[in-house]
Amino acid sequence: MLILAFDTSSKTASVAVLNDNIILYEVIINVGLNHSEVLLPAIEQACIQTRTKIAEIDLFACTIGPGSFTGLRIGAGTLKGFMLATGKPAVGISSLAAIALNAEKSSKKICSIMDAGRGQVYIAYFKFKKGLLEQIGQELIVNPSEIENDQDIVFVGDGAVRYADIISHEKNNIILASQHYCRASSVGLLGKEKFNRKELLDADKFLPLYIRSADAETKASHFIINNNS
Secondary structure: EEEEEEEEEOOOOEEEEEEEEEEEEEEEEOOOOOHHHHHHHHHHHHHHHHHOOHHHHHHHHEEOOOOOOHHHHHHHHHHHHHHHHHHHEEEEEEEHHHHHHHHHHOOEEEEEEEEEEEEEEEEEEEEEEEEEEEEEEEEEEOOHOOOOOOOOOEEEOOHOOOOHHHHHOHHHOOOOOOOOOOOOOHHHHHHHHHOOOOOOOOOOOOOOOOOOOOOOHHHHHHHHHHHOO
16 A cells, blocks of 8 residues: 655654555655645655655545644645545544654553644644554643653653653653654554544534644734724
8 A cells, every 4th residue: 555644743754655554765855845835745745755656545544633733734735635636545643642653552652742823732642453543532722831751651742842841850750852843754653544444524514623722813803903992
């Protein structure tokens, strides 16, 4: 099964092509450009490097949140475009779950943390059971000081790195900064598991998981209130 996977949920973007569980190609882009500028060229380059045509892709996988409002919209729009153009199946992956795979099958409970701005973070807890990643509870947005501090928890993600001093007194419980990026290969691996469970997206119905209102919407509401006052 050929899988095209991509992530646009945070400051970085990532694209990967997999053949089942084998990673054929992967890139993480961290150059400060808008995801709308880099995603499609990166996908085109991935297809060139792996000598793959979009029509040959068997499954599309993309992170659908939580994360950047604009980034998630770009990823979801691109995913829907591929689904409608090819008629091929697609799956949506939690960006926090993809980041949790960076913990490399830790025996501890994993707390995946993304910087959400405004001094807050997106979090979700995970555990590896029989080699598979299972989520414990729902995705949340919290203040870093609210995160459970336990020696039996390993922390991963850019939020864990940014708020390391608040989150844990045991720095060895925090995955290295070089491993906090969301990798498209992880999106693809989790996507294959979802495909096997027949947890597929409907192009006409699926929406990104924002958790909180977008900054733009919040500012627009503030503007309307001020003008009406």
